[in-house]
Amino acid sequence: MLDLIQSFLDLGSIVVLPILIFVFAVALGTPVSKAIKSGLTVGIGFIGLNLVIGLLGSSLGPAAQQMVEHLGLQLNIVDVGWPAAAAISYGTALGGLSIPIAIAVNIVLIFFGLTRTMNVDLWNIWHAAFISSLIYVITQDFAISLAATVSYILMILFFGDILGSVINRYYKFPNITFPHGTAIPGFIFALPFNWIFDRIPVVKDWKGDPKTIQEKLGIFGDSTVMGVLIGLGIGLLAQYEIKELLQLSVTTGAVMMLMPKMVALLMEGLTPISQAANKFVKKRFPDRELYIGMDAALSVGDPAVLSSSLLLVPITIALAVILPFNNTLPFGDLATIPFLVCLMAAVFNGNIIRTVIAGTFYMATILYITTWAAPFITEAAIASNFDLQGNGTITAMAEGGLWTTWLYLAAAQLLSWTGIIGIGGGCLAGLFYVNKIKNKKEIKEQHA
16 A cells, blocks of 8 residues: 555655646546646646746855855755655655554544635645654654654644635635645744734834835836846856856746636636635535645745745845854755745735844754754664755755754654654644634524
């Protein structure tokens, strides 16, 4: 069974997701022809999105590397990026078990009305496998590691339920949520910063959303032109020659223009499924609604997210230089910063100034956590026969540096079973409150 699941996952997200979309669509009563079209549209949208993200990574990677070389950074922990972290996660028995566990937990919670999130983003369950693999390194206890998988699934479904309304408000994606391990921590991190910003004179009045910036700056505030200018700045910091400088500038501008179009194509395929899911639920459970759990990649086409992320690339490299006790060399996940800050931008309602300021503090914590977690990640990589490519110690900022990773590893290290069960129990209590207590209050208020 594990081999079968692994073979299915090996097809890649661009094949796995359309198949899952088709199966869910038919199960929800969508005509087969419409389900096929929706699944294919989603798959093609993801191909386009991955191409644009790949374009961003292949452009930013060399520029970041050149900045690092010019700064002469001598940091001994290499950020190998999320693809390596995913490979490490699915290279263990815990990785193979994470998918069926996630499906089972999700079905049980939906059946008992304890979650509104139907998570079809099964590929990204590798985040749960990553955490449980690291916990196994710490505890050498397979049972605790499995418990951590269940606990992590409860956590992302809990936040998925909370995020549904936020994503609908800001991104205008109806009945879509992001139970995505990389994006969720940024949402929580941004909340206190937003509270602080709202109480600082002058700062609270700063308008930094793309629309306001364009109104004030004219053509220079256009998202595509901003992308070109930010690419120009990154190229200058990398000390590029004129040819490379101009190519990077146009490429970042292209990413700013193409990313929203790919997201729109994805939403075209997802909309019929979302409508069918809610029609299905409303018919059987009139007092409930259902969110489709998707990859946070849907959000990275937002101009505020992309602009903030590009600005945070040189800032992150600068932080690596100046922060005492940091040993992490940022590299592989610099192009993944949009996933780290996408929900921060939603909290700040698209305010680029707030997102960059809070994002700077966030990236600082990520560098410190990756430095702390690197020995565990390296040991897990060796256990899964991952090729370290000559690096003594590795890490991955987009998962290994998140506060949720620190929370789980610290809980396992200090409290063992008590810590893991405590986190899972807290998330389950949160799910009960959101879907049973709070939901009933909302229904009463609507009928009052």
